[in-house]
Amino acid sequence: MAEAELIDALRAGDQDAWRQTLQANLPALIGYATRMTGDRASGEEVVQEALVTVYKGLSAFEGRCSLRSWMFKAVRSRALDELRRRGRVVLSPHGDPLEDAFDGRGRWREEPPELGSDLDSRIDAQRALAQVRRQVDRLPHDLREVFLLREVQGLDSSEICAALEITPQNLRTRLHRARKQLRAQVVRAIQEGV
Amino acid sequence: MPFSPCRVVIERISAVIDGEVSAVDRLRFHAHLALCPPCKRYYAQLVAVRALGSEPSEEDLPQDFAAVMSFVLDAVEPPDSRPRQSG
Numbered sequence: 001m002a003e004a005e006l007i008d009a010l011r012a013g014d015q016d017a018w019r020q021t022l023q024a025n026l027p028a029l030i031g032y033a034t035r036m037t038g039d040r041a042s043g044e045e046v047v048q049e050a051l052v053t054v055y056k057g058l059s060a061f062e063g064r065c066s067l068r069s070w071m072f073k074a075v076r077s078r079a080l081d082e083l084r085r086r087g088r089v090v091l092s093p094h095g096d097p098l099e100d101a102f103d104g105r106g107r108w109r110e111e112p113p114e115l116g117s118d119l120d121s122r123i124d125a126q127r128a129l130a131q132v133r134r135q136v137d138r139l140p141h142d143l144r145e146v147f148l149l150r151e152v153q154g155l156d157s158s159e160i161c162a163a164l165e166i167t168p169q170n171l172r173t174r175l176h177r178a179r180k181q182l183r184a185q186v187v188r189a190i191q192e193g194v
Numbered sequence: 195m196p197f198s199p200c201r202v203v204i205e206r207i208s209a210v211i212d213g214e215v216s217a218v219d220r221l222r223f224h225a226h227l228a229l230c231p232p233c234k235r236y237y238a239q240l241v242a243v244r245a246l247g248s249e250p251s252e253e254d255l256p257q258d259f260a261a262v263m264s265f266v267l268d269a270v271e272p273p274d275s276r277p278r279q280s281g
Contacts, residue, residue, distance in 0.1 A: 010270075013270050013271060015267055015270075015271070018266065018267055018270050019263070019267065022259070022262075022263050022266060022267075023263075026259045026262060026263065027259065030259065030262065031250075044261070044262050047262055048262055048265045048266060051266045051269075052266065052269045052270075055266075055269060055270045098201075098204065101201075102199070102200060102201040105199060106198075106199020106200055106201035106202060107199060107200055107201075108200050108232045108233075111231075111232035111235070112232055112235045112236040112239060114235065115239070128242075128246055129246050129249060132243055132246035132247045133246075133247070135243075135247075136247045147247065151244060151247055151248040152247070152248055152250070172208065172209070172212075172214070175208055175212075176205075176207070176208035176209075179207070179208055179211075179240055179243070179244055180240070182243050182244070182247060183236075183239055183240045183243045186239075186243050187239060
């Protein structure tokens, strides 16, 4: 079914169309909301409320982005409401984790540490996985959301830009900052033996 | 790029990962890494973290979504299919 036909069916409350749409998108939407809010129960609640909002707003949907982007946008908006309610919206600081890493000529002032650990060798993959996961969840939300949408949920750039209402350049910048910040956090945690 | 400052090379990592550089620039990037152990180490760490961060955890694996699905399906039920309330 073409997207325009699907949207008409969804507007009409066609249960089969809704079931098909939910089956295709719920895992990713709930996964994203769970990682944004920090727990699955909140994630499910956020998605439920967001999708009802999507249904109610379908008459005004102009198709300027894909339905999938629009659903992610609604989930993100509701997840942010939840984080604000809890006072947990933390934006990334302007500082760069590599701000002091280079000298005036752009050469390493202090080289990246040789970790000789899970991360370099992946000997203890499960431990490394848990550590990285923990650090993803600790990223400031504006970096975490682009990391989750791109790296975990696999949305393409246009979908993410539509969902977050940001430009491709802004997305590239945020994604790069997210990766740098995540690496810095993981390296620090490993060095501190956390 | 092999003789570019390390800072410039490191700031290109995401563009290289996302395939947003030309084949020539990609070759130059990797040529720099081959000659520069600190940049090579940084790149390896960032790529490893990215790969691990992308792996789904148990919470991300498919689960029973019936409750969420039925909540939404109930909410989108067309008005004319809902049971009429007396009174």
